[in-house]
Structures are given as structure tokens and as C-alpha cells.
Amino acid sequence: MNSCILMAEIIEDPQLRSTPDGSKVANVMVEFEGLRDEDPKARVRVVGWGNLAEEIENSYHRGDRIIIEGRLAMNLVEMPEGYKEKRAELVASRIYTVGTAAASSDSWNEPNPSSAAVESDNYSTNDFSATPEPTMPSSNSDESNYEDLDEIPF
Template sequence: MNSCILMAEVIQEPQIRYTPDSQLAVAEMTVELPGLRDDDPPTQLKVVGWGNLAQEIQEKYHPGDRVIIEGRLHMNTVDRPEGFKEKRAELTAQRIHLLAAGTTLSTISSVPTSTVASGSNTSASSAPSAPSTPKAPPAKREASEPARTPAYSAAPTSEPDYDDIPF
């Protein structure tokens, strides 16, 4: 499934236009994403919104606003006047959320401690790790007691799994 969530800063005033046949609103704006590393330049990306979202984009978002954009990423091929074709990424927005003033865009991410293997430190953040507590040795089983394996139920959960959508 093609789904992206990006945090970016609006750098160009949104422009709205309408399709000639159905009079459907289309808004376009350019956002800037920080580079992956401190020495990497920022990346610009065109964001497109359709219908009611297009009107919301034009009314609510302006250069300097920091936003979280949910949508679908795809590539467009553009014929250049120099005689070659150029590929450009474009994000078709489905939702946009305005971030609070003063929020900074950062490339530093942290890895939850539950996903880090025991004894290794692969986290990109410099947060101190939680102190480890010694575990009690496992209780000894009687020789006649069979080894137990955890039972996993195939019962449905109360929340749907959105990644398990049949096509």
C-alpha cells in the first residue's frame, strides 16, 4: 500500500485552480523537508490536494507553517526544454495537520527500547538507557511436569488490521 506521512514546512503560497470539466478544486503547494543528515541540503516536494481539501489548503496553510501531511507518493515525468525527461516526486495529500508554532523539524529519530536487541545500542538518539534490573533465575520444574509452550489464539481482535486489506 502506498502511504506516506511527512513532516515539512510550507515554502510556497498554495495555488488553487479548477478542472475545466467538473469544476473540481485542485491546490498545489511546495513544502521543504530537512535532509537526512545535518550536512544534507533540504528537499522540496510538490503537494497536491483535491476537492474540499484543496480549499482548506488554500485558506489555512501559508509559507512558514509546519505541517504533517498524510498521502500517496508518486513520480511524474516532465519533458524538459533541454530535450530530456525529468522525474519529480509528488505527494497527493489526504490529510494535513498544522503543527504548533515553534515546532522544529528534526532528522534525529529514536528507536523504542522494545525493538532494540538486548546488549546492543543501535539508537540514533543520545537518551540514556534505562538501568537493567537483574532477573531472578527461572524456577526449576519437576521431572514429571511437561514443558509448556505459550498458546496463541486465532480469535479476532477488537481493532481491525488496516494492513490486511484484500485487493
């Protein structure tokens, strides 16, 4: 299954265009932190189609912080120098607002309970405060004695 959830900051304003058959598509570049402090920030293009494309273009701007749900795709791009390069692209199915350009650049804001969860097929409101906290299932196995998943011996 190809599923990806990414928390990122928009670094370029979205661009909306139409395909020859009239379908709407929006592209937006986002940037996200590396796994370690010394890792550089990484960038990926996010693509939205249909209603989601229009919502991306109308609602999101450079500096906004978002959570993107979607699938990862790899594209082969012909470079002007004559070689081909593979580039990752995140095809969005839902986008959630986390913060705006006015937020501190050092830390992410808590998700806004009134922020809209924009889906590719329809619109719905997502109340983050109603999301239950994940819990570890209790069992008699040795795994239940570990507080941190990194400590579980495999």
C-alpha cells in the same frame, strides 16, 4: 502499499485551481530536512483535491509547518530543453498543523492540540494529546532486550 507521512515547511503559498470538470486541486511546495546534518534540504510538491484543496488554499501559508499524510507519485515532466524529468509529488489525504511562520526556524513546535486534521473527504479535529505513545510489545524473544531498534540483530 504506498503511504507517506512527511513533516515539512511550506515554502510557497498554495495555489488553487479547478480542472475542466470542476474539481478543485491545490498545489503547494514544501521543504524538509535531510537525514543527516550535512544533507541539503529537499523539496517536494504537495497536491490536495476537493475539500482538502480548498482548505489548503484557505488555511495554509508560506512558513507554516505541517505534517502531511498521503501517497507518493512520480510524474514525467517535459523540460523546455527537450528532455523528460521524473519528479516526485505527494498526493495528500490529510494535513496537520504543527507551527506557523512565527515559530523558530531551528526547531519544530510541538503539535497544537487544537489544530485541525484536514482530510480529503471530511473534516475532523485531532487532539494530539490523546494520541497514545507507541510501545514495544513485550515477549520472551531476544528482541525485547534491546532498547533501541537499531541494536536488533537481523
